[in-house]
Amino acid sequence: MVEKEGIIREYKRREYFEKPSTIKNRKKKALVRKQLKKIRKAQSQNRY
Numbered sequence: 001m002v003e004k005e006g007i008i009r010e011y012k013r014r015e016y017f018e019k020p021s022t023i024k025n026r027k028k029k030a031l032v033r034k035q036l037k038k039i040r041k042a043q044s045q046n047r048y
Contacts, residue, residue, distance in 0.1 A: 002008060
């Protein structure tokens with residue numbers, strides 16, 4: 001139940017202070033990874 005609520009993840013995220021620039025960079029990298037994954041998935045589906 002605790003895992004479903006995301007309490008542990010939230011605790012680990014707030015355990016240490018993170019600079020706003022670090023947060024922005026982390027989110028930007030995650031977005032790029034997500035977009036690349038979507039592109040690779042689309043390309044693999046086009047092969048068949």
